[in-house]
Amino acid sequence: xxxxxxxxxxxxxxxxxxxxxxxxxxxxxxxxxxxxxxxxxxxxxxxxxxxxxxxxxxxxxxxxxxxxxxxxxxxxxxxxxxxxxxxxxxxxxxxxxxxxxxxxxxxxxxxxxxxxxxxxxxxxxxxxxxxxxxxxxxxxxxxxxxxxxxxxxxxxxxxxxxxxxxxxxxxxxxxxxxxxxxxxxxxxxxxxxxxxxxxxxxxxxxxxxxxxxxxxxxxxxxxxxxxxxxxxxxxxxxxxxxxxxxxxxxxxxxxxxxxxxxxxxxxxxxxxxxxxxxxxxxxxxxxxxxxxxxx
Amino acid sequence: xxxxxxxxxxxxxxxxxxxxxxxxxxxxxxxxxxxxxxxxxxxxxxxxxxxxxxxxxxxxxxxxxxxxxxxxxxxxxxxxxxxxxxxxxxxxxxxxxxxxxxxxxxxxxxxxxxxxxxxxxxxxxxxxxxxxxxxxxxxxxxxxxxxxxxxxxxxxxxxxxxxx
Numbered sequence: 001x002x003x004x005x006x007x008x009x010x011x012x013x014x015x016x017x018x019x020x021x022x023x024x025x026x027x028x029x030x031x032x033x034x035x036x037x038x039x040x041x042x043x044x045x046x047x048x049x050x051x052x053x054x055x056x057x058x059x060x061x062x063x064x065x066x067x068x069x070x071x072x073x074x075x076x077x078x079x080x081x082x083x084x085x086x087x088x089x090x091x092x093x094x095x096x097x098x099x100x101x102x103x104x105x106x107x108x109x110x111x112x113x114x115x116x117x118x119x120x121x122x123x124x125x126x127x128x129x130x131x132x133x134x135x136x137x138x139x140x141x142x143x144x145x146x147x148x149x150x151x152x153x154x155x156x157x158x159x160x161x162x163x164x165x166x167x168x169x170x171x172x173x174x175x176x177x178x179x180x181x182x183x184x185x186x187x188x189x190x191x192x193x194x195x196x197x198x199x200x201x202x203x204x205x206x207x208x209x210x211x212x213x214x215x216x217x218x219x220x221x222x223x224x225x226x227x228x229x230x231x232x233x234x235x236x237x238x239x240x241x242x243x244x245x246x247x248x249x250x251x252x253x254x255x256x257x258x259x260x261x262x263x264x265x266x267x268x269x270x271x272x273x274x275x276x277x278x279x280x281x282x283x284x285x286x287x288x289x290x291x292x293x294x295x
Numbered sequence: 296x297x298x299x300x301x302x303x304x305x306x307x308x309x310x311x312x313x314x315x316x317x318x319x320x321x322x323x324x325x326x327x328x329x330x331x332x333x334x335x336x337x338x339x340x341x342x343x344x345x346x347x348x349x350x351x352x353x354x355x356x357x358x359x360x361x362x363x364x365x366x367x368x369x370x371x372x373x374x375x376x377x378x379x380x381x382x383x384x385x386x387x388x389x390x391x392x393x394x395x396x397x398x399x400x401x402x403x404x405x406x407x408x409x410x411x412x413x414x415x416x417x418x419x420x421x422x423x424x425x426x427x428x429x430x431x432x433x434x435x436x437x438x439x440x441x442x443x444x445x446x447x448x449x450x451x452x453x454x455x456x457x458x459x
Binding site: 006007008009010011012013014015016017018020021022023025028029031032033035036084113115116117118125126128129134186187188221 | 298301302305306309310311313314315317318323327331334335336337338339340341342343347348352353356357360361363392393396397400411412415416418426427428429430431433434443446447450451
């Protein structure tokens with residue numbers, strides 16, 4: 001922005017701030033307190049739904065796994081009386097995330113705030129538009145080696161808590177649509193390929209009712225800012241539902257044109273297998289922790 | 296975040312946020328409602344707000360998303376916006392120049408308008424606009440460039456009318 005920029009005229013719009021008189025802060029706080037009380041009342045119902053969801057073997061995943069967590073009792077752990085339901089305790093420990101391929105010199109995963117950035121590359125709208133009562137987002141990065149100023153792996157997580165199961169179901173369907181169609185309106189990702197949506201395999205995500213995953217490949221301009229190389233993000237995006245809670249997850253690694261290694265094959269299932277093993281491990285760690293207070 | 300810190304943030308940021316949201320949404324009433332809702336949600340989730348690196352950005356994003364969410368509901372339901380979140384506000388008139396600028400912005404696509412307002416009105420650098428909108432820096436630069444190209448003739452036109 002310079003002094004001669006004609007668009008500097010837009011700064012006139014800041015002047016409105018001088019004319020605005022905020023209503024009393026106490027009124028806004030009261031409204032916030034009312035919202036909080038409503039949310040808490042909703043959570044009592046949500047906890048019951050969660051218990052039912054775990055107790056009744058709804059088996060989209062069809063795990064048949066005897067180690068599946070037992071139904072939670074009527075006393076929930078997690079939210080205190082004042083801090084809401086979602087907390088950082090629901091975020092996976094970086095040490096539980098799988099190491100990247102030994103072919104790349106990535107450092108250990110470290111957690112970092114995601115802020116308001118999208119969780120999914122394919123996201124078709126802001127997460128807030130899904131109508132969750134609470135949401136928690138987080139990211140993990142595996143940095144590159146010396147001379148690489150971009151991360152070699154990025155995992156992003158969104159945990160969304162809804163007032164009721166109908167709202168969660170609707171949101172799940174919306175996210176599933178994002179995974180299937182990859183509108184990518186929030187990120188502008190230049191998609192090379194989106195594989196068909198598929199249910200997440202048995203055992204990958206314990207304690208959830210249903211989950212789906214899509215694999216998508218898009219440009220990684222971080223690697224070659226001037227273009228001219230075929231680096232790409234290989235991104236597995238997952239949505240999982242446990243009662244009134246949704247977990248959104250993206251596990252992305254830089255590679256291209258072949259999938260992230262190790263391995264020498266470049267096409268077919270065998271080429272994807274090593275990467276998908278890491279995706280499964282991430283899914284189990286992240287989603288498992290995100291619903292750990294539900295059952 | 297305790298009451299004192301929240302109130303201090305509220306009094307400092309509320310007028311700025313209303314001005315910015317007005318530029319994005321084209322309606323001062325709508326802007327005030329959305330900013331109030333954002334602060335209410337901020338107080339509801341005050342622990343989260345207190346941990347935010349940039350609480351004002353958190354509030355601005357919340358207000359904007361609330362507005363977008365309401366638009367979608369309106370479009371889906373083909374009904375008037377839900378006014379139950381707060382009292383209907385009657386704002387005083389703003390200057391003709393202000394109206395002309397907001398009208399010019401309103402002709403732009405939503406993403407371009409938001410980028411321009413964040414950059415020129417909220418005075419955020421491109422990187423901060425990218426963070427706040429969740430878009431790559433390159434995408435923000437493209438939006439600013441396209442928005443600028445679309446807006447320049449409109450601004451020159453309104454400047455000509457103002458000076459004549």
